[in-house]
């Protein structure tokens with residue numbers, strides 16, 4: 001006769017014992033930002049963290065020291081902070097929440113793709129793992145969010161390869177739009193007007209010198225866009 005497991009052990013799911021249950025919203029935001037900076041190729045220096053979070057550099061050092069004491073980052077002298085395995089796990093969990101929330105708001109609740117980032121920034125700190133997993137399941141576990149960003153899986157893995165920006169294309173080269181920055185709603189509305197969305201075929205027709213504007217063919221249309229806009233759109237090679 002099989003022994004029944006004690007009720008206590010059954011209720012203590014690994015999810016409920018989430019390792020960052022006690023982290024502040026601020027700490028969670030720092031870990032996300034450090035992840036993004038590291039993914040772009042470097043340890044996260046104070047200035048870079050401050051710029052991304054829109055806070056004073058002086059306030060960053062204290063928070064980074066606190067994260068280091070909690071074993072979430074390791075600080076490299078003169079270079080900056082890098083996530084530990086635990087810090088990375090928390091960062092990816094936050095990013096998963098953010099991107100699932102954005103996907104759900106757009107797909108199920110009819111929000112525009114330009115209107116979900118700030119909403120997700122707030123909700124990601126409040127939503128439980130169970131809610132996020134239920135939303136993901138309802139959506140069929142999507143691999144990318146409405147802005148083309150990869151969604152980390154529930155097991156903490158993610159295919160987050162670094163992509164070239166539209167600005168990096170050679171003149172004449174064709175590409176497919178993979179993702180765009182989701183930070184600025186007006187940028188997203190502008191890109192939508194131009195037909196620049198994940199999956200769109202683009203070709204760089206011309207580039208003015210000295211960081212001047214780019215002429216981009218989007219499907220059959222041609223648009224002239226600023227280099228700063230092109231740097232916030234990432235592409236993959238070729239057309240299918």
Ligand SMILES: [Zn+2]
Pocket residue numbers: 098102116117118120182183
């Ligand atoms: Zn977002």
